[in-house]
Amino acid sequence: MELHVTEASVEDHVGIVRLNRPERGNSWTTRMNAEYRWLMQSMEDNPEVRVILVTGAGKQFCVGADFKALDHYKASDKDYVESSRNEEMARPGHGVRDEFDHELVWHWGLSKPVIAAVNGACAGIAVALTAFCDLRYAAAGAKFTTSTPRLGLPAEYGLSWVLPRIVGLTRAADVLLSGRVFRAEEMLAMGFLNGVLPAEDFAASALQVAKDMASSVSPAAVKAAKRQLYAEQMHLDPGRSVEDSKVLTGTLLKQADFREGVAAAQEKRAPKFGALAS
The missing domain is CATH 3.90.226.10 (2-enoyl-CoA Hydratase; Chain A, domain 1)
Structure with missing residues (x-):
């Protein structure tokens, strides 16, 4: 354009x-x-x-x-x-x-x-x-x-x-x-x-x-948190928020950004997160 x-x-x-x-x-x-x-x-x-x-x-x-x-x-x-x-x-x-x-x-x-x-x-x-x-x-x-x-x-x-x-x-x-x-x-x-x-x-x-x-946050984690933040304004159900967050946590625990975030914290350096997957 x-x-x-x-x-x-x-x-x-x-x-x-x-x-x-x-x-x-x-x-x-x-x-x-x-x-x-x-x-x-x-x-x-x-x-x-x-x-x-x-x-x-x-x-x-x-x-x-x-x-x-x-x-x-x-x-x-x-x-x-x-x-x-x-x-x-x-x-x-x-x-x-x-x-x-x-x-x-x-x-x-x-x-x-x-x-x-x-x-x-x-x-x-x-x-x-x-x-x-x-x-x-x-x-x-x-x-x-x-x-x-x-x-x-x-x-x-x-x-x-x-x-x-x-x-x-x-x-x-x-x-x-x-x-x-x-x-x-x-x-x-x-x-x-x-x-x-x-x-x-x-x-x-x-x-x-x-x-x-x-430079400091995981794009995948931010995407997930943003989805949580605004979707939960729609249903206003704290119990559902807890359960949905557990499912998301289980998913992100298996991704590279979590491993990199933990390693960076342990090594006291800035994390090097990958680009957001499409």
């Missing part, structure tokens, strides 16, 4: 996907969605990639949907649901569970961890995209807002489901009902972010987080 509003690279087993419309605050469009999905599928398929880092070009992460793209709905008879269907786009993360085969939720179906590196303003759909990533880091002072209640719109793209599970019902209500701006530091305090990093060297610091993960 020819890329116009995104870009990507691979560095030390980290696939870097960058939203790239800095002159428009990296605002979200159908074209960006198509490119983003295609790139994420490419990273999923690339055996050299062990961790995926998502960030924005310039000073902002993503300021939400492009208002020009939404404006025509005001006076149009065009149906928003029908017009937003994306059957012709790439389908990363699909086929793992039916519940994941939807916009943005597909991040949970990927076999590799996805880190959102929020380098600046994060608004609207970008908050939802960030929520469906596995880990979230932001630059100090970065601003977050759903903005939707101040625009006369509902909570977008599953935020009413996923946000309470990340930060709790009370804090989610504040975010979704007030539409106010939250700084990164407040989002960290409520548990939405895994960390806040200095703004002046944020890109390098966030990339180092991804590189450290890529």
Whole structure:
């Protein structure tokens, strides 16, 4: 696919996907969605990639949907649901569970961890995209807002489901009902972010987080744990979680990564895990 509003690279087993419309605050469009999905599928398929880092070009992460793209709905008879269907786009993360085969939720179906590196303003759909990533880091002072209640719109793209599970019902209500701006530091305090990093060297610091993960954990074990983490949000059965984990443990105990992990720990060296088998 020819890329116009995104870009990507691979560095030390980290696939870097960058939203790239800095002159428009990296605002979200159908074209960006198509490119983003295609790139994420490419990273999923690339055996050299062990961790995926998502960030924005310039000073902002993503300021939400492009208002020009939404404006025509005001006076149009065009149906928003029908017009937003994306059957012709790439389908990363699909086929793992039916519940994941939807916009943005597909991040949970990927076999590799996805880190959102929020380098600046994060608004609207970008908050939802960030929520469906596995880990979230932001630059100090970065601003977050759903903005939707101040625009006369509902909570977008599953935020009413996923946000309470990340930060709790009370804090989610504040975010979704007030539409106010939250700084990164407040989002960290409520548990939405895994960390806040200095703004002046944020890109390098966030990339180092991804590189450290890529070099230190077993891709097979991470895939298994990610499947557990999100599948178990669906059934909420602790006993089943225990039994399923025992089956997975029995399987992974027989794989090379376990032998390498034990040997590395005993020899006090960094592990050398193999690539994720397809």
